Amino acid sequence: xxxxxFNKENIQRCLCPGCPVQAKSDCVMDKLKKLKSxxxxxxxxxDVPEVYCSTGEATCENLDENQPCQCxxxxxxxxxxxxxxxxxxxxxxxxxxx
Numbered sequence: 719x720x721x722x723x724f725n726k727e728n729i730q731r732c733l734c735p736g737c738p739v740q741a742k743s744d745c746v747m748d749k750l751k752k753l754k755s756x757x758x759x760x761x762x763x764x765d766v767p768e769v770y771c772s773t774g775e776a777t778c779e780n781l782d783e784n785q786p787c788q789c790x791x792x793x794x795x796x797x798x799x800x801x802x803x804x805x806x807x808x809x810x811x812x813x814x815x816x
Contacts, residue, residue, distance in 0.1 A: 720803045720815040722772035722794065726760045733792040734768035738785035739810060743767075745778030770809035771800055783811050 722728065740746040749767040763773035770776060771794065787807040789795045800806050804816040 720771075720798060720800060722769070722798045722800070722815055724760070724763055724769055724772040728769050728772065728794050729760070729766060731793050732768040733788050733794075734770060734810065737788050737810075739781050739783060739787060739808070740767060740776075740778075741785070742782060743778050743780045745780060746776070749778070769794065770813075771795065771798070771803075771815040774809070774814040775812070776810040781810055783808060 734740065735746075735750055746767040749765060753761060753766060763769075764777050766773070767776065767778065771789070789800065789807050789809070795801075798815070800815050805812045806815070809815065
């Protein structure tokens with residue numbers, strides 16, 4: 719089983735916020751605004767619209783799975799060898815890496 723750590727460093731390097739799958743989601747945009755205004759420690763996973771390979775499916779429901787996923791361009795994805803994971807794309811819809 720793959721275990722991607724949910725931490726501030728991975729949150730900052732994650733490409734999910736710019737992913738076409740999430741681009742038109744008001745829910746995701748609201749979470750990103752709140753996240754940018756927070757300071758301090760690591761936020762809770764349900765407040766973060768990213769690092770789904772670690773946390774699992776998105777809590778926002780209006781994602782567009784017809785759009786291309788960009789996970790294979792992500793440093794978090796590469797460093798954790800997620801190309802070899804059971805699920806290796808669309809973590810926001812299919813759940814965390816396994």
